[in-house]
Amino acid sequence: MTGEEMHALVERLYPLCRSITGDGVRATLGIVGELLELDVHEVPTGTQVLDWTIPKEWNIRDAYIKDPAGNRVVDFQRSNLHVVGYSVPVSATMTLAELRPHLHTLPDQPDLVPYRTSYYAETWGFCLSQNTLDGMGEGPYEVVIDSTLADGHLTYAEHVVPGRTGDEVLISCHVCHPSLANDNLAGIAVATALAGRLRDPRHTYRFLFAPGTIGAITWLARNREHTGRIRHGLTLACAGDRGALTYKRSRRGDAPIDRAMAAVLRDRPHTIVDFSPYGYDERQFCSPGFDLPVGSLTRTPYAGYPEYHTSGDHPGFVSPQAMADTLxxxxxxxxxxxxxxxxxxxxxxxxxxxxxxxxxxSLGGRSDTKQAQLAMLWVLNLSDGEHSLLDVAGRSGLPFRAVAEAAAALEGAGLLKRVGEGA
Amino acid sequence: MTGEEMHALVERLYPLCRSITGDGVRATLGIVGELLELDVHEVPTGTQVLDWTIPKEWNIRDAYIKDPAGNRVVDFQRSNLHVVGYSVPVSATMTLAELRPHLHTLPDQPDLVPYRTSYYAETWGFCLSQNTLDGMGEGPYEVVIDSTLADGHLTYAEHVVPGRTGDEVLISCHVCHPSLANDNLAGIAVATALAGRLRDPRHTYRFLFAPGTIGAITWLARNREHTGRIRHGLTLACAGDRGALTYKRSRRGDAPIDRAMAAVLRDRPHTIVDFSPYGYDERQFCSPGFDLPVGSLTRTPYAGYPEYHTSGDHPGFVSPQAMADTLxxxxxxxxxxxxxxxxxxxxxxxxxxxxxxxxxxSLGGRSDTKQAQLAMLWVLNLSDGEHSLLDVAGRSGLPFRAVAEAAAALEGAGLLKRVGEGA
Amino acid sequence: MTGEEMHALVERLYPLCRSITGDGVRATLGIVGELLELDVHEVPTGTQVLDWTIPKEWNIRDAYIKDPAGNRVVDFQRSNLHVVGYSVPVSATMTLAELRPHLHTLPDQPDLVPYRTSYYAETWGFCLSQNTLDGMGEGPYEVVIDSTLADGHLTYAEHVVPGRTGDEVLISCHVCHPSLANDNLAGIAVATALAGRLRDPRHTYRFLFAPGTIGAITWLARNREHTGRIRHGLTLACAGDRGALTYKRSRRGDAPIDRAMAAVLRDRPHTIVDFSPYGYDERQFCSPGFDLPVGSLTRTPYAGYPEYHTSGDHPGFVSPQAMADTLxxxxxxxxxxxxxxxxxxxxxxxxxxxxxxxxxxSLGGRSDTKQAQLAMLWVLNLSDGEHSLLDVAGRSGLPFRAVAEAAAALEGAGLLKRVGEGA
Incomplete structure (x- = not known):
């Protein structure tokens, strides 16, 4: 997939009202499923998953705040961000004063609508711009949220590219955010593109499309024994904004994925940060009981840009070039x-x-020794069975690709033998 | 004790003529003993302590240099710094030329009187400002030091706050300097204040008020077996000047006290320096045979300010605020x-x-997660039985207090169990 | 030897046409042999040495390109750089167009003649300045290389200063470059001077004067068992230019020689770089099968100056002061x-x-403690049988010499006992 194709996928997914459960997630997986073969899992409400319980399923058809003149001042049909996620149904007439505790704005960003949820405390609310709120009179207002919160299922999907070994690479992206492009439709698009590009890999690649937190916890609960196969992993989010790439290390800090990403990012503008137990689902994968070697790749990281979790995170905020670069x-x-x-x-x-x-x-005396020759000297010098090619790339400062090609040439010449996995 | 109370203690102790032995030390311990219960130890002259021998006891009543007109040009009654510590008695009439080898000045700080001692080579001398010396004629001068150097005792004291465990924290300050406020009356005052503030601690806290070098060596010689109980320690000196705090690491460099002080100082202006075998009594506690985990806390460190070991180190040089801050x-x-x-x-x-x-x-989507919640996530993530709360504070960048409170909350909720001591 | 004497040696060696074999190497070793007792080794063509084979021996008497008017446009008698090293004999008349593929110039440095060789592919060629080439007409030219490439020997030499222990220090310099002063006549001169200065050392010092690459490989092949005695080593090259000293670490990176050189260079302008498997014969000594603790000392390093491997590297490019400083x-x-x-x-x-x-x-209270006293305190504090004097110098920041003198004084006073080798 090109950057443009990924961006088109973002635009197609954008209008859907996703949450941690419900038909928005199913529709999203349906569209991704047109591009990748997906195993879709439905887990019933009430199922115990680790320390958590699958909540009721939430669906919504409409919601609005109508002023005395009958105008929809706040309208779910215009943007699904206008309703607090998991709002219980409401149908009432209220003054602004009565309504006010249910309204969420961003006073410092008066043009933007915030994104808010209340998954585990039953309530309802609307999100709107401060400017809209400032223009609202005393009312009374007709307030409607036409939602259902009822027993149902949590939905997630997997796509597996089988490898020649059982060792797995886990690529995970959250699919629970409504109309927010960078967080995380861009991540979904890049993961989809990567999955489509893999051909007969050595490792098995498992792509997980799941709601944040509860989805990752559900997957972990149902695959507890399986996690031992995961050799490397990444959560993928905020993959399309115009900032430089940011890699957040796994909890271990020196896992192979941490060293691989450092090698990959070395020659680009980038930031590498240490693990911290907040952000995306690396929180779950890196909980101390699992402690999986899973890092997190973003462009501008979690909560690091003003448009984060606001209506400013629309498809125009992400670019085809940035998604192609992430890929x-x-x-x-x-x-x-x-x-x-x-x-x-x-x-x-x-x-x-x-x-x-x-x-x-054959001509000696020249000082402009070529990269390929340097790479061979480095590989020969460090190939004592203890250093990996990644070590060679790190110590030599050469691109990993040049090192891998040198190793292949030397192996072809009978000078080198593979003796083990990378570090 | 407030900063003002500590400063009042400094002012009260200031006039006493302390040395490594003698009545000045006894009087000092007498005043501290009004505030804290002290065990005062007297060790006889000639006692072998490690590689050293307790010297003769020195006491002094008066000393002066009187000019031909009968004026005391240099007068012990005005400042005890005027006499070289441990000066043997003298009573003579001398020309300036004869007297000159016994006079110590600071040519680069012509207003100030230096502090000098000669504990282990029997001699005598006077300290005076360069300005005073420059004003002195040829004499003859009447030169009197009314001192005694005779068999007696070395005096030191301990105050112990018993803890719930036998593990000890050693707080040591030297009590041998005469009229020098920062070095070390401020240290004595802050140690006294800290001792008074402890209530039913987990560790046992041992406060040592002893002459520098020979006092610490004496204590070590008499408590050689005991040193195994010392888990943490600090020498306390120069605790009242207006400079930022300086922590000097223990010889080990990564002892818990070193890590604790780094965490404590992280969010204040401060300097941390590596161990070196000169300075205060950490030299003795960190000698290789003992190698105790004892660091040194000062404000401006040893020899780091122009007033160091001069008459410029008077009570006005130390401030109540600085001592309160050290405390x-x-x-x-x-x-x-x-x-x-x-x-x-x-x-x-x-x-x-x-x-x-x-x-x-309960409201999701906000990015301003509070410190208390972050602290809980960090404690949960790193509580694998191997990381201490200090590790958590270090890795998270959160204040230790927030981390400790999070641990208490999680323990209260049954999510956490204490399994061992800090690292 | 003074800097001037070393420089005179460079000037005397400069005109000789050295290569990896042949009479130029023998003449060079003959001159060094006037100053040092040398064991000269001759190894026959065809001898297998590790993965390599001793090549044919190359000698040359004359070479030129003569223009139609009979002028030697390019003349080996003026500079031996004019002939590509190991050129096979040629005697022909050719147009410039025919000759052109055999001509090597430096278009970016049009005044300078490059240095080129072709040891392992039989060919011939001339090196000349771009300016000379630009002035050459179509010809025809008389082209003569009066060389021989035939079975013979590879020549290298050793000088050994026996020590009181069998532990060896290897000092190696390459002797295969023709008229290039910094690379490596300066190295040869400094090695010669060092050898002459050693008197009854503790270690045995082995000086190796050998052609680059094949010479080091030959020595290693013939001394494979012996290499276990090498405790420390340096390759010495580019020892006379006006740049600051550069030390390149051994492959191990923390060998005693690496730490010794860091201590030595600490108080001078210098650069320290990590090992890399190109440069001089450290490539061979640090190949993974041997992995000897051999670093490389140069001034401006390998290929780091514009005159490198050109006619600009003449005796005026190196200075007596710089060689004395390297020594x-x-x-x-x-x-x-x-x-x-x-x-x-x-x-x-x-x-x-x-x-x-x-x-x-004996006079206390002064803060200007002298270096010698600090050095004694540091040595006492760290002499626990685990730290070496080099460790003490590193941790204290004191010059190694001050530390060693302190150790000697303390040993003399019965306070210290030597218990083992340096780290």
Whole structure:
């Protein structure tokens, strides 16, 4: 998928009213399912998942605040952000004073509508811009939320690209946010594109499309034994804004995925931050009982931009170029995970004579030794069975790709033997 | 004790002529003993203590240099700094030329009188300002030091606040300097205030008021077996000047006290320096045979200010505010030592649902998560039995107090169990 | 040897046409042999050395390109850089167009003649300045290289200064470059000077004068068992230019030689870089099968100056002062290697009383403690049998020499005992 195709997917998913349960999630997975084969799971309300319980399913058809003149001052049909997620039904006539405790605005960003939810405390509310609120008279207002909160299911989906080994790479993105483009339709689009690009990989790649927090917890509860297969993982969010890439390390801090991402990002503008137990579903994957090697890839991180969790996070806020760039970085990470390994130099005493094997230029004295030749010298020097190619890339400062190609050339010449997995 | 009360104590102690032995030390301990219950120890001259021997006891009643007109040009009654500590008695008439080798000045600070001692080489001398010296004619001068140097005792004192465990915290301050306020009457005052503030602590707190070097060596010689109980320690000096706090690490460099002080100082202006084997009595506590986890807390450190070891270090040089600030930092360190520990998350698979336990706000989507909630997430995430609360504070960047309160709340909710001491 | 004497040696060696084999190397070793007793080794063509084979021996008497008027446009007699090293014989008449593929210039440095070789692919060529090439007409030219490439020997030499222990220090410099002063006649001169300065050392010092790459490989092949004795080593190159000293760490990165050089260079302008598997013969000594603790000392490093491998690297490019400075740094490193060791403080409980042993000033209170006294305190504090004097120098920031002198004084006073080698 090109950046433009990913952006088109974001635009198509944008209007749907997603939440942690309900038909918006199902419709979203239906659209992704046109592009990827998905296993869709439905988990009933009341199911115990780790320390949590699957909540009632929430669905909504309409909601509005109508002024005395009959105008919809706040209208769910214009934006699903206008209703607090998981609002219980309401149908009443109220003065502004009565309504006021149920209204949420952003006084410092008076043009924007905030995103709010109340999953685990039954209430209702509307989100609107401060400007709209400032223009509202005393009322009375007709206040309607036509929603249902009832036993049902939590929905999530998996797409698996089987690998030649049982070792798994987990790519997870949350699918519970309503009309917010960067958070996380861009993440869904990039994950979908990455899944479509994998061909016969060494690792098995598992893509998880699940509601945030409760969805990840549900998956973990149902796959507790399975988690031992996960060798590397990433949560993917905020993948389309114009900021530079940010990688947040796993709880372990020095897992292979942490080192792979550092190598991938080294030559681009980027930020790397240590693990912290808030943000996206890395919170769950990195809880101490699981402690999985799962980091988080975003562009501008969680809560790091003014449009975060507001109506400013619309499809115009994300760009095809940025999503393509996120995908390329992910692809480079996949290359590292696929090709990393530990090698043994089979001619470790002195340098082997590369020239007679056609691996080295014959004219001496020049100082502009080429990257490919440097990469071979580095791989030979560090291939003592303990250093991985990722180590070689890190220590040499050479791109991982050049190091992997050097290793392949040396293996082809009989000078190198693979002896183990990457570190 | 308030800053003002500590300052009043400094002013009361200031005129006394202290040295490493003698009645000045006894009088000082007598005044501190009005505030704290002290065990005063007298160790006879000639006692072998480690590699050293308790010297003769020195006492002094008067000293002066009288000019031909009968004026006391240099007068011990005006400042005890005027006599080199441990000067043997003298009574003579001398020309300036004869007297000159016994006179000590600070040519670069011509207004100030230096502080000098000669504990282990029998001699005598006077300290005076360069300006005074410059005004002195050829003489002859009447030169009198009415001192005694004779068999007696070395005096030091201990105050112990018993704890619920046998583990000890050692707070040591030197009591051998004459009229120098910051070095170390301020240290004595802050130690006294801290001792008075402790109530039923977990650790036993031992306060040592002893002459520098020989006093610490004497205590170590007499408590050699006891030193194994010392889990943490600090020497306290220069505690009242207007500079920022400075912590000097223990010889180990990563002892819990080193990490505790780093956490305490993190959010204030401060300096942390590595151990070095000169300065105050950390030199003795950190000698390689003992290698105790004892750091040093000062404001401007040893020899780091122009007034150091001069008449410029008078009560006006130290401030109530600075001493109160030193005391608060010490108290924060005590809080860390008292409350640190390793905990086990009893719900380690995924995050426990804090909301239904009343520990988490119900409205989602907001990005201004509060410190208390972050602290709970961090404690849960790192409570795997290996990380201490101090580790959590360090890794999270949160104040230790917030982390300790989060641990208490989670323990109260049955989500956390204490499993061991702090690191 | 003074800087001037080293420079005179560079000037005397400069005209000789060295290569990896041949009479130029023999003549070079003959001149060095006037100053040092050398064991000269001759290894026959065809001998297998590790992964390599000793090549044919190359010698050259004359070479030129003569224009139609009979002028030598390019003349080996003026500079041996004009012929590509290991050129096979040629005698032909050619147009410029035919000759052109055999001509090497530096278009970006049009005044300079490059240095080129072709050891392992049989060919021939000339090096000349771009300016000369630009002035050449169509020809025809008489083209002559009067060389021989035939079975013979590879020549290298060793000089050994026997030590009181079997532990060896290897100093290696390459002797295969023709008229290039900094690379590596300056290295040869400094190594010669160092060898002449050693008197009854603790370690055995082995100086290796060998052609680059193949010479080091030959020595390693013939001394494979011997390498276990090498405790420390340096390759020495580019030792005479006006740049600051550069030390390149061994592959291990924390070998004693790495720490010794860091201590030596700390108080001079310098650069320290990590190991990389290109540069000089550290490539061979640090190949993973050997992994010897051999670093590399240069001034401006390999390929780091515009004159590198050009006719600009003539005797005027190197200075007596710079070579003397390199020698002094080397000598300081020798002092570290000779005097480093681990010691045990025999009075480790508290500080021993240095004053009564005459090791400490008697007048107290002064803050300008002298370096010698600080050094004694540091040595006493860290002499627990685990820290070496080099550790003490590193942690204290004191010069190694001051630390070593303090250790000697303390050992003399019976306070210290040597218990092991340096780290």
């Amino acid at each position: 390329e970085a992910l692809w480079s990470a996949v290359e590292v995970l696929e090709h990393d390994g530990r090698y043994q130099n089979l001619s470790p005493y002195g340098e082997p004579q590369l020239g007679r094997r056609g691996l080295y230029g | 608060e930092a010490l108290w924060s360190a005590v809080e860390v030592l008292e409350h640190d520990g390793r905990y086990q998350n009893l719900s380690p698979y995924g995050e426990p649902q804090l909301g239904r336990r009343g520990l988490y706000g | 002094e740094a080397l000598w300081s490193a020798v002092e570290v290697l000779e005097h480093d060791g681990r010691y045990q403080n025999l009075s480790p409980y508290g500080e021993p009383q240095l004053g009564r042993r005459g090791l400490y000033g």
